Amino acid sequence: MQIPYNAVERPDTGLYNAKLGIWLFLASEVMLFGALFSSLVLLRVNATTWPHGWEILNVPLATVNTIVLISSSVTMVMSWASLLEKNFAKFRRYLGGTILFAFVFLVIKAFEYGAKFEHGLLPSTSNFFATYFTMTGLHGLHVIGGIIVNIYLWGPGSKMWTTDPARFINRIEVAGLYWHFVDLVWIFLFPILYLL
Amino acid sequence: MEHVATAPHTDHAHLHEEELGFLRNYIFSVDHKVIGIQYGITSLLFLLFGFSLMMVMRWQLAYPGQPIPYIGEWFGEMNAPGGIMLPEFYNQLGAMHGTIMVFLGVVPLAVGAFGNYLVPLMVGAPDMAFPKLNATSYWSYFVGGVVMLASFFIPGGAANSGWTSYAPLSVIATAGQTYWLIGMVFLITSSLLGSMNIIVTIIQLRAKGLTFMRLPFFVWAQLVTSFLLLLAFPPLEAAGILQLMDRLAGTSFFMPSGLIVSGVPMENSGGGSVLLWQHLFWFLAHPEVYVLILPAMGIVAEIIANNTRKPLWGYRSLVYATVFLGFMSFIVWAHHMFLTGMGTTISTFFQTTTMIISIPSVIILTALIISLWGGSIRFSVPMLFALAFLPMFGIGGLTGLPLGLAPTDIHLHDTYYVIGHFHYVVAPGTLFALFAGIYFWYPKVVGRSMNSTLGKIHFWGSFVSINFIFMPMFIQGLAGVSRRLYDGGAQYTHAQGVLYLNEVMSVAAWTLGLFQIPFIFNFFWSIWKGKKAADNPWESTTLEWQTPTPPGHGNFLKEPVVVRGPYEYSLPGASKDFSPQSES
Amino acid sequence: MSDFHSIDSRTHVRKYLYVFYSLMVLTVVTVSVSYVHLPFIAALIVALIIASIKAALVAGYFMHLISERKMIYALLVLTVVFFVALMFLPMLHHSDPGMVG
Numbered sequence: 001m002q003i004p005y006n007a008v009e010r011p012d013t014g015l016y017n018a019k020l021g022i023w024l025f026l027a028s029e030v031m032l033f034g035a036l037f038s039s040l041v042l043l044r045v046n047a048t049t050w051p052h053g054w055e056i057l058n059v060p061l062a063t064v065n066t067i068v069l070i071s072s073s074v075t076m077v078m079s080w081a082s083l084l085e086k087n088f089a090k091f092r093r094y095l096g097g098t099i100l101f102a103f104v105f106l107v108i109k110a111f112e113y114g115a116k117f118e119h120g121l122l123p124s125t126s127n128f129f130a131t132y133f134t135m136t137g138l139h140g141l142h143v144i145g146g147i148i149v150n151i152y153l154w155g156p157g158s159k160m161w162t163t164d165p166a167r168f169i170n171r172i173e174v175a176g177l178y179w180h181f182v183d184l185v186w187i188f189l190f191p192i193l194y195l196l
Numbered sequence: 197m198e199h200v201a202t203a204p205h206t207d208h209a210h211l212h213e214e215e216l217g218f219l220r221n222y223i224f225s226v227d228h229k230v231i232g233i234q235y236g237i238t239s240l241l242f243l244l245f246g247f248s249l250m251m252v253m254r255w256q257l258a259y260p261g262q263p264i265p266y267i268g269e270w271f272g273e274m275n276a277p278g279g280i281m282l283p284e285f286y287n288q289l290g291a292m293h294g295t296i297m298v299f300l301g302v303v304p305l306a307v308g309a310f311g312n313y314l315v316p317l318m319v320g321a322p323d324m325a326f327p328k329l330n331a332t333s334y335w336s337y338f339v340g341g342v343v344m345l346a347s348f349f350i351p352g353g354a355a356n357s358g359w360t361s362y363a364p365l366s367v368i369a370t371a372g373q374t375y376w377l378i379g380m381v382f383l384i385t386s387s388l389l390g391s392m393n394i395i396v397t398i399i400q401l402r403a404k405g406l407t408f409m410r411l412p413f414f415v416w417a418q419l420v421t422s423f424l425l426l427l428a429f430p431p432l433e434a435a436g437i438l439q440l441m442d443r444l445a446g447t448s449f450f451m452p453s454g455l456i457v458s459g460v461p462m463e464n465s466g467g468g469s470v471l472l473w474q475h476l477f478w479f480l481a482h483p484e485v486y487v488l489i490l491p492a493m494g495i496v497a498e499i500i501a502n503n504t505r506k507p508l509w510g511y512r513s514l515v516y517a518t519v520f521l522g523f524m525s526f527i528v529w530a531h532h533m534f535l536t537g538m539g540t541t542i543s544t545f546f547q548t549t550t551m552i553i554s555i556p557s558v559i560i561l562t563a564l565i566i567s568l569w570g571g572s573i574r575f576s577v578p579m580l581f582a583l584a585f586l587p588m589f590g591i592g593g594l595t596g597l598p599l600g601l602a603p604t605d606i607h608l609h610d611t612y613y614v615i616g617h618f619h620y621v622v623a624p625g626t627l628f629a630l631f632a633g634i635y636f637w638y639p640k641v642v643g644r645s646m647n648s649t650l651g652k653i654h655f656w657g658s659f660v661s662i663n664f665i666f667m668p669m670f671i672q673g674l675a676g677v678s679r680r681l682y683d684g685g686a687q688y689t690h691a692q693g694v695l696y697l698n699e700v701m702s703v704a705a706w707t708l709g710l711f712q713i714p715f716i717f718n719f720f721w722s723i724w725k726g727k728k729a730a731d732n733p734w735e736s737t738t739l740e741w742q743t744p745t746p747p748g749h750g751n752f753l754k755e756p757v758v759v760r761g762p763y764e765y766s767l768p769g770a771s772k773d774f775s776p777q778s779e780s
Numbered sequence: 781m782s783d784f785h786s787i788d789s790r791t792h793v794r795k796y797l798y799v800f801y802s803l804m805v806l807t808v809v810t811v812s813v814s815y816v817h818l819p820f821i822a823a824l825i826v827a828l829i830i831a832s833i834k835a836a837l838v839a840g841y842f843m844h845l846i847s848e849r850k851m852i853y854a855l856l857v858l859t860v861v862f863f864v865a866l867m868f869l870p871m872l873h874h875s876d877p878g879m880v881g
Binding site: 001002003004005010013015016017018020021024025027028029031032033034035036038039042043046047048122123124125126127130131133134138 | 321322323325326327388391392393395396399400401426427428429430431433434435437438441445446447448449464465467468469472476479750751752755
Binding site for chain 3: 013019020023027031035037038054059071074078084177188195
């Protein structure tokens with residue numbers, strides 16, 4: 001017997017395995033980041049002083065980064081749509097774009113961290129910087145994870161397009177769901193850390 | 197994943213072995229049965245190790261300040277000069293006993309081993325939904341275990357801040373705590389991957405005709421357990437990351453302002469909240485209690501139905517109670533924190549939810565007890581353990597009620613009463629159920645049965661001695677003896693009247709250790725010398741018994757089609773007293 | 781693979797682009813508002829509303845939640861309930877009028 005419902009949907013649930021899997025994973029990610037947001041709120045509510053993000057963080061740079069990450073999300077969903085059109089070359093261009101944007105995001109992030117370190121602003125400086133570095137750092141690790149998966153699917157993993165195209169489209173959709181989630185976390189991190 | 201896709205079914209196991217060689221077959225296998233066995237053996241070793249830590253601690257509690265006989269020198273001058281245990285070492289043993297038993301022993305055995313081996317078989321699937329992820333999950337657990345063990349050998353030794361790792365004590369503790377946190381990150385990752393896999397397998401890979409209300413109760417228990425692991429563990433992972441930052445990057449998430457340690461003010465920026473750790477920790481650790489108990493209930497339900505030769509009483513109530521229990525377990529956590537200065541409003545909230553959650557537990561236990569009524573009970577070894585589970589879990593559960601109410605908890609909090617309470621749930625409760633499961637499914641896994649005389653010695657010896665360990669704890673706890681005294685209360689006024697019980701408990705603990713020897717011997721001896729078992733030696737109805745013994749790669753010779761519920765025993769008019777789920 | 785195959789993929793692509801433009805506009809709006817330095821509570825409410833709209837757009841269209849299966853909805857509702865518990869119960873701990881410590 002082979003494992004069923006890798007490529008096609010199970011009729012009664014309407015889902016293929018990996019789609020249910022990734023949503024379960026994302027649910028656990030919601031709880032992970034949820035716990036961090038909860039901690040942030042608790043610490044801030046109880047703090048005697050807490051700076052506004054815009055006073056000490058670089059808002060223009062973070063705005064650029066927001067735009068970069070949103071763009072990477074669009075190219076991701078476009079790469080999936082290209083596969084539905086059976087246009088493999090276009091798929092690769094878009095997915096390549098996503099990977100590129102992700103790298104740009106990390107480079108900008110690195111500049112931001114570097115500038116903070118230069119001014120002696122470290123996680124131990126205050127609980128504001130502690131939460132800032134921890135949350136953006138964990139988000140950054142998620143970006144790196146996404147880059148690794150996407151590079152695999154862009155390169156060696158894309159061979160599956162010729163052997164099992166239906167399952168490959170599923171894989172891109174699942175990778176996309178993860179990537180959009182990373183984008184979604186940033187959509188909340190950005191205003192909460194930088195703009196308030 | 198599909199290396200055998202084209203081979204004819206009958207040759208699967210054979211071909212698979214030849215193609216892949218020893219390493220891929222037995223070490224880095226992606227077959228759920230091999231991974232289940234790996235989980236089983238690793239977790240049993242950890243259980244033995246964790247229990248050994250406790251047997252050493254019990255010497256110190258019974259005979260404080262006296263050198264440990266025979267093995268005292270093993271611990272080195274750092275931990276036990278002249279064989280006399282230092283308080284610091286006692287704290288390490290205590291913290292690691294809890295951590296190992298819960299995170300490296302019981303959960304991996306209940307979910308990793310039983311869940312992995314049995315869930316795909318019971319739902320009629322060829323494997324878990326994501327076999328490679330499954331192997332990743334095991335190896336992540338393995339690495340986490342190695343990190344935890346390694347921490348004993350670093351300067352300062354293993355973590356010593358209790359299994360709860362309360363801040364700020366844990367933040368300023370020795371390097372062992374860092375190892376503990378890193379180990380936990382691996383264990384949490386393992387649990388997350390494993391629970392995802394189990395949920396997808398149950399929902400997506402059910403055989404034709406196997407509707408949700410035809411699932412064996414064990415599968416339901418695993419499903420709810422997996423949801424608990426999936427959604428409750430991430431907050432602890434977050435808390436672990438924050439504590440790592442506190443320890444390594446000097447942040448102050450859990451470090452309050454103005455903290456002074458041994459007369460020296462701490463240099464942290466301060467402003468953190470020690471209670472934040474407790475909230476995040478118990479947000480996991482309370483559902484974790486149900487992670488420990490639900491698979492045990494599932495195992496007991498299977499064995500009771502099989503050995504009473506009649507359907508479970510109230511299958512639907514069992515299922516609904518379990519789902520409700522799982523849901524409620526997320527909003528009771530702060531009953532562990534009544535003494536942290538919480539206000540009355542929130543205390544009342546958590547007391548109320550705690551009382552509510554006892555209702556589904558009682559429903560489950562009642563349904564299992566009523567299931568015995570009028571059955572022609574077979575007193576096999578697994579059934580003995582399953583029967584013992586019922587009163588033992590009952591004692592554990594009922595003694596929890598005074599702890600769930602703030603006024604009584606003020607007196608009992610952090611005393612031996614608490615230790616007695618949760619050990620009744622986990623040791624003669626969960627562990628007995630897991631033993632029952634091992635005796636019950638051993639013939640399917642190995643192809644031979646375990647010896648039942650040795651099994652009965654194991655059972656009666658364990659049953660008597662384990663009660664002599666935990667019952668006196670209630671007496672000590674009610675007298676007010678704190679759970680964390682390394683001299684067993686010798687210097688503690690409250691403890692003087694009940695001090696004699698320490699020796700009773702310690703002797704009982706070592707006796708319990710002795711009575712595990714027949715089990716260990718039986719476990720290995722039966723692999724080669726046990727009585728050969730048929731495919732369905734217990735005449736059971738569920739799908740796992742409809743496979744060859746042991747099941748080959750791909751599990752079923754032909755795709756099973758389910759036609760009836762899981763517990764159709766003694767059907768009127770049937771030719772035999774059990775009607776398998778997949779037989780038409 | 782889902783029903784998307786049958787739908788004309790050009791309408792899809794157009795939809796994604798509209799979402800993209802909306803996200804850009806909302807990003808500019810939220811940043812501009814932050815330069816006004818509203819009182820904290822007002823700023824918090826505005827920022828969270830805009831972030832929630834952006835999140836809904838991403839989840840709804842890029843992650844196709846707008847036409848997802850019931851089981852996924854059920855899972856997410858469950859997660860949100862626990863998330864809310866995790867978010868607000870600890871806060872209650874600190875703002876409880878009957879607090880002793």
